[in-house]
Amino acid sequence: MNKKTKVRNFHQAKWDEPVIYELSNKGERGILFPEIEKEIEEIIGDGISRLPENMIRKQPPNLPELSQMRVLKHYLRLSQQTLGADLNVDIGQGTCTMKYSPKINEEFAKSPKVTELHPSQDERTVQGILEIIYNLDLFLREISGLDKFTLQPGGGSQAIFAMASIIHAFHESNGDSEKRDEIISTMFSHPSDAAAPTVKGYKVINIYPNEDGLPDVEALKKAVSNRTAGLLITNPEDTGIFNPKIKEFTQIVHDAGGICGYDQANANGILGITRAKEADFDLCFFNLHKTFSSPHGCGGPATGALGVTKELIKFLPVPLVEYDNEKFYFNYDVPKSIGKVRAFYGVIPAILKAYSWIMSLGSEGLKEVSQIAVLNNNYLLKKILEIRGANAPYARGRHRIEQVRYSWNKLYEDTGVTTEDVTCRMVDFGFHMWSSHHPFIVPQPFTLEPTESYSKAELDEYIAGLKKVVEEAYDNPEIVKNAPHRSVVHKLKTDTLDDPERWAITWRAYLKKNKK
Numbered sequence: 001m002n003k004k005t006k007v008r009n010f011h012q013a014k015w016d017e018p019v020i021y022e023l024s025n026k027g028e029r030g031i032l033f034p035e036i037e038k039e040i041e042e043i044i045g046d047g048i049s050r051l052p053e054n055m056i057r058k059q060p061p062n063l064p065e066l067s068q069m070r071v072l073k074h075y076l077r078l079s080q081q082t083l084g085a086d087l088n089v090d091i092g093q094g095t096c097t098m099k100y101s102p103k104i105n106e107e108f109a110k111s112p113k114v115t116e117l118h119p120s121q122d123e124r125t126v127q128g129i130l131e132i133i134y135n136l137d138l139f140l141r142e143i144s145g146l147d148k149f150t151l152q153p154g155g156g157s158q159a160i161f162a163m164a165s166i167i168h169a170f171h172e173s174n175g176d177s178e179k180r181d182e183i184i185s186t187m188f189s190h191p192s193d194a195a196a197p198t199v200k201g202y203k204v205i206n207i208y209p210n211e212d213g214l215p216d217v218e219a220l221k222k223a224v225s226n227r228t229a230g231l232l233i234t235n236p237e238d239t240g241i242f243n244p245k246i247k248e249f250t251q252i253v254h255d256a257g258g259i260c261g262y263d264q265a266n267a268n269g270i271l272g273i274t275r276a277k278e279a280d281f282d283l284c285f286f287n288l289h290k291t292f293s294s295p296h297g298c299g300g301p302a303t304g305a306l307g308v309t310k311e312l313i314k315f316l317p318v319p320l321v322e323y324d325n326e327k328f329y330f331n332y333d334v335p336k337s338i339g340k341v342r343a344f345y346g347v348i349p350a351i352l353k354a355y356s357w358i359m360s361l362g363s364e365g366l367k368e369v370s371q372i373a374v375l376n377n378n379y380l381l382k383k384i385l386e387i388r389g390a391n392a393p394y395a396r397g398r399h400r401i402e403q404v405r406y407s408w409n410k411l412y413e414d415t416g417v418t419t420e421d422v423t424c425r426m427v428d429f430g431f432h433m434w435s436s437h438h439p440f441i442v443p444q445p446f447t448l449e450p451t452e453s454y455s456k457a458e459l460d461e462y463i464a465g466l467k468k469v470v471e472e473a474y475d476n477p478e479i480v481k482n483a484p485h486r487s488v489v490h491k492l493k494t495d496t497l498d499d500p501e502r503w504a505i506t507w508r509a510y511l512k513k514n515k516k
């Protein structure tokens with residue numbers, strides 16, 4: 001690192017590494033299984049003939065054939081071509097919280113006591129993990145103020161879909177689900193707050209922000225009607241601005257006969273400070289894979305912990321984990337349940353890591369997490385606003401909560417350098433700035449969330465990287481426009497993502513499209 005500028009002289013490892021199928025040699029093996037002993041074969045047979053005919057493969061699976069050493073080298077090379085929270089200052093995940101996960105929690109999650117659990121085991125053999133699920137439910141009740149949680153949803157979007165399903169079931173039980181066919185959300189709420197109820201069949205009405213970036217109360221009053229089923233809203237929204245009138249929002253929707261769901265996927269800045277209960281929400285969910293230790297991990301492993309008030313417990317997905325003073329058990333006796341939202345109960349590694357994280361911090365520690373996250377975010381806000389070409393639309397002069405949606409629009413107007421160009425050039429200094437900024441109302445957006453994980457020194461390093469890229473943009477913009485220069489890959493044609501005919505999700509699909 002240059003001690004004066006604080007910018008790292010980063011060079012990403014580059015391996016011209018083929019797809020593992022291209023490394024395959026027919027007949028090469030990483031392990032040889034011994035032939036079955038005759039004594040065992042006499043008792044159990046050959047291990048195949050007892051299987052039903054429809055379960056026996058006609059052809060062996062199409063797997064690459066490599067020795068152990070070559071498999072190890074292949075994946076170690078790939079691992080050197082990645083960036084992440086354990087390697088670099090990874091505060092640029094946009095609207096997705098990325099934070100350090102204590103390694104002891106990772107050790108717990110990879111223990112054979114966890115990895116070898118099977119979802120179909122008898123309840124008597126899994127009392128330990130059922131107790132953890134039950135206790136995590138109790139913790140989340142205290143954190144949110146709501147009355148019961150399910151940890152079944154496999155992610156935030158699935159939890160939002162479950163909220164939309166519960167809203168529908170609630171109105172169906174009152175006989176007016178057909179009339180109440182509208183869900184209200186806001187433009188800076190997470191996109192799934194509109195997408196999930198749309199999948200459920202609702203018409204979604206989005207409330208746009210006012211000049212301060214807050215959803216407009218008068219627009220909400222005009223949107224509610226006897227067709228309103230509910231409200232699904234994020235607060236603070238993806239601008240990082242907390243809506244101080246949130247209780248007025250829930251009251252307006254309640255007065256119209258709707259119920260209110262709180263998207264708390266990013267709760268990192270409000271733990272121990274504000275709760276869903278005090279804002280009169282009927283439902284809420286937390287992403288255990290964002291706020292509560294588990295890394296975001298490109299969408300998983302995830303859990304969308306969904307909580308409800310006591311009036312809505314009867315609609316929760318089955319089974320619920322209960323305790324009868326003797327044992328923990330799955331309760332399927334939920335009279336108006338929306339059914340299952342996934343095949344088995346929850347993502348146990350994410351649940352275990354969240355439980356461990358909360359247990360280690362306690363209530364005071366959880367509040368300190370949020371206080372440091374807010375401090376880090378507002379320090380970053382002050383420093384970025386000092387950078388030429390950067391701006392933070394809305395609520396000028398006010399503090400933000402856990403993140404900020406900034407804009408490089410002035411930089412773009414001055415130099416022609418886009419936010420995507422800055423993203424790619426930051427990679428050359430060992431940083432990652434993802435592009436999760438929906439909706440793109442803010443021009444040339446970049447959304448940063450430093451969390452509590454990073455020190456002032458690391459934040460200063462990140463700021464120094466941004467300053468360096470901006471200096472280059474004004475002095476020699478082509479350097480930035482053609483970045484990255486020291487990464488695994490060079491600039492891609494992003495229009496590929498808009499053309500499904502050019503996608504190849506699997507090796508088999510690639511061969512088919514290229515007729516190999």
